[in-house]
Amino acid sequence: MASAKQTVAASAFIEFSQAVAKILPKDNVIERYLQRFAYGTDASFYRLVPKVVLQLDSDIQVRQVIKLANKYQVAITFRAAGTSLSGQAISDSVLIILSSLWQGIKILDQGEKISLQPGVIGAHANKALQVYARKIGPDPASINSCKIGGIAANNSSGMCCGVKDNSYHTLADIDLIFADGSQLNTADSQSRETFLQQNKSFTTRLMKIVDYVNADHALVTKIKHKYRLKNTTGYGLNALVDYSDVIDIISHLIIGSEGTLAFINNITFHTIEVLPHKSAGLFIFDNMDIACNLVLSLAQERVDAVEIMDARALNSVHGQLASIVNIDKPLNAESVALLIEISADTVEQLQVNEQQLLLHIKIVEKSIQAQKAFTIDKDEIEALWKIRKGMFPAVGSVRPKGTTVIIEDIALPLARLAEGVNDLQQLFKQFGYDEAIIFGHALAGNLHFVFTQTFASDKEISRYRDFMAKVTKMVAIDYQGSLKAEHGTGRNMAPFVEMEWGGDLYQVMKQIKTLFDPKGILNPGVIINDDSEAHLRHLKTMMATDDIIDTCIECGFCEPVCPSKDFTLTPRQRIALWRQKALLSQQISHANDSEKIALTAQLRALEKDYQFFAIDSCAATGLCGQQCPVGIDTGMFIKSLREKKNTGSKVKTFSAKVIADNFSAVSSIARLGLNTVATINHIAGNKFTKKSFKAVSTLSNNAIPLWFQAWPAGAKVIAEGEFNGQNHLLSAPVASNIETQVATPVATTKAANKVVYIPSCANRIFGCDEQAPDKRSLVAVVLSLCKKANITVIIPKGSGELCCGMPWQSKGLAQISQDKRQQFLAKVVTASEQGKWPVITDASPCALTLNQGEDSDNSATRLVIFEATEFIAKYVVDKLQINKSDECFMLHNSCSSEKMDQGRYLKQLAQLCSDNIVEPENISCCGFAGDKGFYLPELNKSALAPLKAQIPPGCQRGLSNSRTCEIGLTEHSGISYQSILYLLDQCSD
Structure with missing residues (x-):
């Protein structure tokens, strides 16, 4: 039976919800269980499911919601990217997320400062600063995913940041919204004055706390001592002794407060200079004492980072390491590596710095087991850092199934680093954490240790409890270190804040919390928590469910590149929900009758919604796998689910096979249909056509696609044969017999004078864009470019029947996809005279699919299919005279190009043609996903939502290398997108 307190709380929540419904659009109030669970997922090992998720679009909405929460005493938690590791971004009450409208960036004082909204990803801020050779100070390993709001709220630091360049020390100004809805923008003198006038009681009480602390020499000494190290345990009490102005004190207290004192509406950082010359080296030593003593020496030199x-x-x-450092067997148990990075203004100064460091290293050179000497090669430096940054998820990827990976984060006095590591390793041995690893930022004495843990039994929970008791005492008492150096207190370390800081300063922290948030509505349970076992509550269960995804630790690194992230779900959320389905099924099997009813209803709702939110709306492009430190391709997982579903549908499989077996005829029908629609639209208008197709699509249960304005007419039929230039047929069509011959490696050279060209089905079906200035077919453009380079083009007879297989692959029809791929390869083996001539296709998704088949790793039988931009860049452009255009062009790097070569050749051709190329921010995949853009245009629209606002005035053309992508890009940009080859042909002689 519910208590009176619970009843009052439930009543207050209902009133709050009713009030919120009056001020927010319906779509911004998220109550569906699937979505609430999804947004309740962060990178920590805790799990809470919010009662409701509110998506807010503006600071006005933030103030309104905070005021309502304060009025009804309803707890609210602000979540940024959810990459936090200590449980500070989850809630079982109201979770607040920010929409995509919070990504404002303003460069100030020629890059000396940068003003950022909290939704900006850290790496995007740095990209905006690149032209000024500057960056923000914090550089967490998750910088490609984490957002500014979280970086500031957690006072994140990172690899090179140390203590001096974190958010606290680089803060210039901050815009805050407090628990009562009042606002303070420290950059605005009027706002400062108004705040001081209207909050005299607040500021007076705060200054009393400041005076109390500063009057006690022992407290001041302790605070200063604690912040010589990295420290994010508790509130930033250094603000009380570093500043005397009340506004400065308030603004710096907010840094690292984890959303428990105020909402960060905007923040301005002083930026850090990025020196132009950089080098890095990796050195592996015999033991920890040698490495740590070396760190002490290196700390006296000009060095940016030393990772241990x-x-x-x-x-x-080991696998990644062996490819960079000459290691042919596992290292011994005492080995230790240091990754060292330095930078300088000049090459000469860099070399001087290197030599100075090498003098220290030379002293212990007999202890060096292996090394990658200092290198200035950017790719090699990036590879070294990728190894370091991937260690946390790498341990997660090899953990026993069903266990959780835990990362702790401490700082020790640098002089006692080796001693502390040895003590930690003894604790690992004592408690049986034999797989635990240690790494970290050695210059700051900042160690991360990672281990795996199951919470499936009371015995295992007790093991973790006892281990943490020992660790916290060792760090906080024995070493006078920091229990949380840079990951924030969260729920994980909240029970131990008083142990680290002592009773007096813990009481000061509680007074600060009460002063800023008297009703306790802002992220309760985080930092200040009287429950001595809060770190053992709400533990996340990581069910083993599928080999493709079981290694996922839910870090969230994959999310920024997902095209459905603002539409339905992200890869991390798809995985977390799949695990939850398995967990619910398990719980149902062990539940009593009354529990079974509720759990079963929850599972049924989840299963029903999962089909659309997770499976149907996934673009399945696999970009997430490139971002994932352990290569988890959630798109592949979703395709496997589609395949399982399709296996049981004989009708769907049969109809798909009929289309595949009669592809040329189907393509002809599609062209005819497109031309018919174009004629009807020309006569009846856009409104009629769109409305008619929507009705027909609904009646057909979405079997017929939705029409939109960028739909092209059908393509003209392509001539087949041997060409030496545009529309100049040299010989009869190549024989159509399909032989299953094995291809030898393609002998492509600069002197190659023939190429086999298979126009993609997209360019055989869809005509050019009606807005485009050049209305030739892409085939004509390819022929024109090859003619200029004196290259004969072979378009084999029967090419109209060919397809790479991707349309069936993405739908989970693997066998049909493979059959079409093999049909394609057999045709080009014959046409290329068993690999004598290069083979190209004119769409990046096709080239990727063809080169990724099961036999693609066998170099003896591999036939390389070039994507047209790569072939043109390698074998044609050096034979052209290119005159750059003065026009501005938008450039879209398709996800398939990104996966093949990071868009290298597409970008290379664009830069050859114009110096005014714009690559929009926050768009990784257009979301068209083959033909999905025709059937689920909302995905395409959501993925391209940031595009239109980034098109410069006067820019009228866009460039890419995938016809279907170009259709979606044209629709949502308002300008014409075409293949980059059109521009190259226009600019070249």
Whole structure:
């Protein structure tokens, strides 16, 4: 039976919800269980499911919601990217997320400062600063995913940041919204004055706390001592002794407060200079004492970063490491590596710095087991850092199934680093954490240790409890270190804040919390928590469910590149929900009758919604796998689910096979249909056509696509044969017999004078864009470019029947996809005279699909299919005279190009043609996903939502290398997108 307190709370929540419904659009109030669970997922090992999720679009809405929460005493938690590791971004009450409208960036003082909204991803801020050779100070390993709001709220630091360049020390100004809805923008003198006038009681009480602390020499000494190290345990009490102005004190207290004191509406940082010359090296030593003593010496020199990694950490990434450092066997148990990076204004100064460091290293050179000497090669430096940054998820990827990976984050006095590591390793041994690894930021004495843990039994929970008791005492008492150096207190370390800071300063923290948030509505349970076992509550269960995804640790690194992230779900959320389905099924099997009813209803709702939110709306492009530190391709997982579903549908499989077996005829019908629609639209108008197709699509249960304005007419039929230039047929069509011959490696050289060209089905079906200035077919453009380079083009007879297989692959029809791929390869083996001539296709998704088949890793039988931009860049452009255009062009790097070569050749051709190329921010995949853009245009629209606002005035053309992508891009940009080859042909002689 509910208590009176619970009844009052439930009543207050209902009133709050009713009030919120009056001020927010319906779509911004998220109550569906699937979505609430999804947004309740962060990178920590805790799990809470919010009662409701509110998506807010503006600071006005933030103030309104905070005021309502304060009025009804309803707890609210602000969530940024959810990459936090200590449980500070989850809630079982109201979770607040920010929409995509919070990504404002303003460069100030020629890059000396940068003003950022909280939704900006850290790496995007740095990209905006690149032209000024500057960056923000914090550089967490998750910078490609985490957002500014979280970076500031957690006072994140990172690899090179140390203490001096974190958010606290680089803060210039901040715009805050407090628990009562009042606002303070420290950059605005009027706002400061108004705040001081209207909050005299607040500021007076705060200054009393400041005076109390500063009057006690022991407290001041302790605070200063604690912040010589990295420290994010508790509130930033250094603000009380570093500043005397009340506004400065308030603004710096907010840094690292984890959303428990105020909402960060905007923040301005002083930026850090990025020196132009950089080098890095990796050195592996015999033992920890040698490495740590070397760190003490290096700390006296000009060095940006020294990362330390123990033997287990190195062995967890042995495969990657062996490709860079000459290691042919696992390292011994005592080995330790240091990754060292330095930078300088000049090459000469860089070399001087290197030599100075090498003098220190030379002293212990007999202890060096292996090394990658200092290198200035950017790719090699990036590879070294990728190894370091991937260690946390790498351990997660090899953990026993069903266990959780835990990362702790401490700082020790640098002089006692080796001693502390040895003590930690003894604790690992004592408690049986044999897989635990240690790595971290050695210059700051900042260690991360990672281990795996199951919470499936009371015995295992007790093991974790006892281990944490020992660790916290060792760090906080024995070493006078920091229990949380840079990951924030969260729920994880809240029970131990008083242990680290002592009773007096813990009471000061409680007074600060009460002063800023008297009703306790802002992220309760985080930082200040009287429950001594809060770190053992709400533990996340990581069910083993599928080999493709079981290694996922739910870090969220994949999310920024997902085209459905603002539409339905992200890869991390798809995985977390799949695990939850398995967990609910398990719980139902062990539940009593009354529990079964509720759990079963929850499972049924989840299963029903999962089909659309997770499976149907996934673009399945696999970009997430490139971002994932352990390569988890959630798109592949979704395709496997589609395949399982289709296996049981004989009708769907049969109809798909009929289309595949009669593809040329189907393509002809599609062209005819497109031309018919274009004629009807020309006569009846856009409104009629769109409305008619919507009705027909609904009646057909979405079997017939939705029409939109960028739909092209049908393409003209392509001539087949041997060409030496545009529309100049040299010989009869190539024989159509299909032989299953094995291809030898393609002998492509600059002197190649023939190429086999298979126009993609998209360019055989869809005509050019009606807005485009050049209305030739892409085939004509390719022929024109090859003619200029004196290259004969072979379009084999029967090419109209060919397809790479991707349309069936993406729908989970693997066998049909493979059959079409093999049909394609057999045709081009014959046409290329068993690999004598290069083979190209004119769509990046086709080239990727053809080169990724099961036999693609066998170099003896591999036939490379060039995507047209790669072939043109390698074998044609050096034979052209290119005159750059003065026009501005938008450039879209398709996800398939990104996966093949990071868009290298597409970008290369664009830069050859114009110096005014714009690559929009926050768009990784257009979301058209083959033909999905025709049937689910909302995905395409959501993925391209940031595009239109980034098109410069006067820019009228866009460039890409995938016809279907170009259709969606044209629709949602308002300008014409075409293949980059059109521009190249226009600019070249």
